[in-house]
Amino acid sequence: MPVYSMTGFASASAAPVTESDTVAPGVTVEVRTVNSRFLDIAFRLPDELRQAEPALRELLTAALRRGKVELRAAVGRAADDALPQPTPEQLNRLSRLESSVQGWLPKAQPLSVHEALQWCRGGSAAAVPAALDELVQQAAKAAIDSLKQARAREGKRLVAMLLDRIGTLRTLAAQAAPLVPAVVQKQQQRFLERWQEALASAGDSGHGVSAEAARDRALGEAAAFAIRIDVAEELTRLSAHLDEIERLLKAGGELGKRLDFLIQELHREANTLGSKSAALELTGISVDMKVLIEQMREQVQNIE
Incomplete structure (x- = not known):
C-alpha cells in the first residue's frame, strides 16, 4: 500500500x-x-x-x-449569462411587489437596476x-x-527520506557499539594504576594492603563503571525501533500515528545514550542521532 x-x-x-x-x-x-x-x-x-x-x-x-x-x-x-435578460413577466411582478412594499413602507428605497437584475437572476431558478x-x-x-x-507522490518522497535517515542512524549505532568496551578497558587500566599508587603509598606509610586486594578492588570499581556506562541495551532497542519503522514504511497504509510513537522512542534511546556517554566520540554520536531523529519527527508529522 x-x-x-x-x-x-x-x-x-x-x-x-x-x-x-x-x-x-x-x-x-x-x-x-x-x-x-x-x-x-x-x-x-x-x-x-x-x-x-x-x-x-x-x-x-x-x-x-x-x-x-x-x-x-x-x-x-x-x-x-453575465447579465440576465429579464422577461416582461418578471419586471411586471417586480414592479407590483415594489409598489406593494412602498404602499406599506413609504420610506423604503426604490430598487436599483443592479438589485433588479440580481432579483431576475435569482428568480430564474430554472x-x-x-x-x-x-x-x-x-x-x-x-x-x-x-x-x-x-x-501519494509526496508520501513516496517522505519514505525515501526516512529510509535514508534510518540507514545513517544504523551507521552511527555501529560506530557507537565498539566505543564502550574501549572506554571500559581504558578506565580499568586507570583504576589499576590508581590502586597501585595507593598500594605503594600504603606500603611506605606502614599500612599493609595486599596487592591482590588492591587489584580486586580496582577490578570491582571498573566493573561497576562498565555497568553504569553500558549502552548495549539502548543500542538494541534503537535497532529494534529502526527495524519496525522500516517495516511499516515498506508495508505502507495509515501509519502516521504509529511512526510518531516510534520516533519518540528513538529520541528516548538517543537521550539515554548521551547521558551514559563516557567518551567525547559517544557524545558526538548521540548529538548526531538526535539531529537525525528530529528531522524524521518533522517529516513523520506529515504522514497520514
Missing part, C-alpha cells in the same frame, strides 16, 4: 453537456490539505451549493483519514441546471482522486 502525505492540493471542473450551442455554467472544486492530528474538514461553498455539503463530506471522509482539509467550490457563469449537485460531486471526485495521487 502507498504511504500518503497529509499535504496536497488539487482542483477539477465539471460542466453539463448541452445539445445547444450555449455554454452552460460548470462547477470548479479545489481541495487543499495540510497536516493535522485528526480529520478536520472545512467548506467554502456558494449559496447554490450549500445543499451538497453532506455528500461532499461523505466523499472526503471515505477518501482521507487525517489532515486539515479545505474544500472550495464555485459555479461558473456562461458567457451569455436557469440553474437541475444536475448542479451531480456536477459538484463529479468535480469533487476528480479533485479528490488528483489529491490522493499528489499525496
Whole structure:
C-alpha cells in the first residue's frame, strides 16, 4: 500500500453537456490539505451549493483519514449569462411587489437596476441546471482522486527520506557499539594504576594492603563503571525501533500515528545514550542521532 502525505492540493471542473450551442455554467472544486492530528474538514461553498455539503463530506471522509482539509467550490457563469435578460413577466411582478412594499413602507428605497437584475437572476431558478449537485460531486471526485495521487507522490518522497535517515542512524549505532568496551578497558587500566599508587603509598606509610586486594578492588570499581556506562541495551532497542519503522514504511497504509510513537522512542534511546556517554566520540554520536531523529519527527508529522 502507498504511504500518503497529509499535504496536497488539487482542483477539477465539471460542466453539463448541452445539445445547444450555449455554454452552460460548470462547477470548479479545489481541495487543499495540510497536516493535522485528526480529520478536520472545512467548506467554502456558494449559496447554490450549500445543499451538497453532506455528500461532499461523505466523499472526503471515505477518501482521507487525517489532515486539515479545505474544500472550495464555485459555479461558473456562461458567457451569455453575465447579465440576465429579464422577461416582461418578471419586471411586471417586480414592479407590483415594489409598489406593494412602498404602499406599506413609504420610506423604503426604490430598487436599483443592479438589485433588479440580481432579483431576475435569482428568480430564474430554472436557469440553474437541475444536475448542479451531480456536477459538484463529479468535480469533487476528480479533485479528490488528483489529491490522493499528489499525496501519494509526496508520501513516496517522505519514505525515501526516512529510509535514508534510518540507514545513517544504523551507521552511527555501529560506530557507537565498539566505543564502550574501549572506554571500559581504558578506565580499568586507570583504576589499576590508581590502586597501585595507593598500594605503594600504603606500603611506605606502614599500612599493609595486599596487592591482590588492591587489584580486586580496582577490578570491582571498573566493573561497576562498565555497568553504569553500558549502552548495549539502548543500542538494541534503537535497532529494534529502526527495524519496525522500516517495516511499516515498506508495508505502507495509515501509519502516521504509529511512526510518531516510534520516533519518540528513538529520541528516548538517543537521550539515554548521551547521558551514559563516557567518551567525547559517544557524545558526538548521540548529538548526531538526535539531529537525525528530529528531522524524521518533522517529516513523520506529515504522514497520514
